[in-house]
Amino acid sequence: MSGNANPASFSATGSASSPVLIIGGGFAGLAAAVSLSAAGKRVVLLERRSFLGGRAYSFTDKTTGDTIDNGQHLMMGCYHHTLDFLQQIGARDKLKFQANPQVDFLHEHEGHASFKCPSLPAPLHLLAGLSRLQTIGWLDRLKALRVGLALQGLNGNRARLSDITVREWLTELGQTERMQQRFWDLVALATLNERPELASADMFARVLEQAFLHTKEDSTMVISRVGLSELYTEDARRFIEARGGEVRLNADVVSVEFSADRVSAVLLRSGERLAVEHVICAVPYFALRRMLPDEVVARWAGFQQLQEFRSAPIVSINLWYDEPVTDLEFVGLLDAGIEWVFNKNAIIGETGKRRQHLALVISGAHAVAQHAKEDLVALAVREMERFFPAARHQAPVHAFVIREQDATLSHTVGTARLRPPQQTPFANFYLAGDWTDTGLPATIEGAVWSGQEAARALLHSN
Ligand SMILES: Cc1cc2nc3c(=O)[nH]c(=O)nc-3n(C[C@H](O)[C@H](O)[C@H](O)COP(=O)(O)OP(=O)(O)OC[C@H]3O[C@@H](n4cnc5c(N)ncnc54)[C@H](O)[C@@H]3O)c2cc1C
Structure with missing residues (x-):
């Protein structure tokens, strides 16, 4: 790739003050930048x-003035790296924590049921929670x-789980x-974020272990x-700027x-070319492939395998009703x-307002992600009428x-083996992102961990 002009700004001279270049300002890139800044790197x-x-x-939202997320995000108590990251930047008190694990479910005919775990040590809290779930027979x-x-008893069996789907595993375990x-x-x-008939059982087992086998707070x-x-x-x-860093x-x-075996520069669309000392690239897998020269891709399987990845979509439908539809903060709909x-008013603590903002989510949404927006709204309205009496008269x-x-990497069977580590064979080039090998699904926690891990690897090698 030819650069125009001279390499600009920060030099590749190897001086102690050369900043680390981070590409990508999502959770992974920001977590990497914060970790490095905290360690005294610019x-x-x-x-x-x-x-x-x-x-x-x-x-x-231009019409209502309300804040809309690009999709409702849920975290869990087991997101230890994310919670540490938010604590480090002074943002942890913007979160709301459940006292005890609880998830509500609604069925059109059978009504409401709660998966509510009592104050017992893990995993007894989980068993007690399941034993009370009335939408499921005893x-x-x-x-x-x-x-x-x-x-x-997973340890010996883990390899086999990476060859079967969630559906196959659960059926083997006698789940009706x-x-x-x-x-x-x-x-x-x-x-x-993937359908159970496609998703890898290994990845699911990891989620369940993380969320339910340790402490009650994790769940x-x-x-x-x-x-x-x-x-x-x-x-x-x-946080970054206060420590001499720059966000562009x-x-x-x-x-x-x-x-040779090093990154020497990055080229921006503006034509600017930056000579670099160290790079952490924290962009999605498809964006990374586009910025790599073919001859470099040919030198490492970790880059070649990027073409095997597929994404899984998420559809979010935000609806506003003049009169409240539900008191629940969030609820899973069964057979829907x-x-x-998600009841956004309850989540942000806006309880006095009558107009209700609801965020509806369809994950692993391969079947509907290409549908017209009007059709998705029609589907959402039909389902709201089916499940909530208060949505029928308005x-x-x-x-x-x-x-x-x-939305995320599709965690199909075999994908885990293709995810590259944060440290590449190229001495000064590190990867981060929820899709890299984190041992976790593509989530905020995976993204933050990958950023922190890339920063740790960089600091150790210098
Ligand atoms: C609708 C939705 C719902 C989700 N729900 C949840 C949830 O409930 N819980 C959960 O834990 N996770 C959830 N996720 C997943 C979570 O959002 C991601 O795992 C996480 O945000 C990924 O962060 P990242 O930094 O790895 O990647 P990204 O957030 O994609 O960040 C990469 C950044 O790189 C930038 N970039 C790309 N190309 C270039 C380039 N050429 N030059 C410079 N910059 C570039 C991009 O603009 C972007 O800002 C959800 C995701 C979506 C989309």
Whole structure:
């Protein structure tokens, strides 16, 4: 790749003050930048768009003035790296933590049921929670114990799990169709963003272990009380800038240039060419492939395998009703075309307002992600009428649909083996991002861990 002009700004002379270049301003890039800044390294973060946040951002709805997330994000108590990151940048108090793990479910005919875990040590809290879940027959609840037992004895069997789907694994463990439909499928979709008949059993087992086998606090749901952008982007930027770092928006990297086994420069769409000392590239897998020269891709399987990855979409439908539709903060819908309904007023603590803003989510949304927005709104309204009596005598006054086609990596069987580590064979080039090998699904926690891990590897090698 030819550069124009002379390499600009920070030099490749190897001086101690050369900043680390970070490409990508999502959770992974910001976590890497914050870790390095905290360790006394100067960073320059380049973000293609005019705002930070990547696949987890928010904006103001022009019609209502309300804040909309690009998709409702849920975290869990087991997101230890994310919680540490938010603590480090002073943003942890923007989160809301459940006291005890609780998830509500609604069925059109059978009504409301709660998966509510009492104050018992893990994993007894989980067993007690399942035993009370009334939308599932007692025999099925008993059979769910087999999943818990399988998780406890997984060590020798892990390799086999990476060759089968969630559906195959759960069926092997005697989970009936009803139990899968009414519990496991929602958990798998919410955590892996992929349909159970496609998703890898290994990745699902990892999620269940992380969330349910350690402490009760790990199993609690954690949710942002503010829009996603407000949650972390500006606090992270302030943290970086206060330590001498720089965040550059509208800085679209079109190619990374290599010389022998090292990155030598990056070229921006503006024509600017930056000579570099160290680079952490924290962009999605498809964006990384576009910026790598073919001859460099040919030198490492970790780059070649990028072409095997596929994305899984998420569709979010925001509806506003003049009169409240539900008191629940969030609820899973059983046997429905929508999986989750989030009551934004309750989440942000706006309880006095009558107009209700609901965010509806469809994960692993391959079947509907290409549908017209009007059709998605019609589907959402039908489902709301089916499940909530208060939605039957009123139509939503406003709707806003977001279709994230590349929401996350699709965790199909075999994908885990293709995910590259954060440290590449190229001495000064590191990868971060939820899709890299984190041992976790493509989530905020995976993204933050990958950024921190890339920073750690860089610091250790210098
Ligand atoms: C709708 C939706 C719902 C989700 N729900 C959840 C959830 O409930 N819980 C959860 O844990 N996770 C959830 N996720 C996943 C979570 O958002 C991601 O795992 C996480 O945000 C990924 O962060 P990242 O930094 O790895 O990547 P990204 O956020 O994609 O960041 C990469 C950044 O790189 C920038 N970039 C790309 N190309 C270039 C370039 N050439 N030059 C410079 N910059 C570039 C991009 O603009 C972007 O800002 C959800 C995702 C979506 C889309």
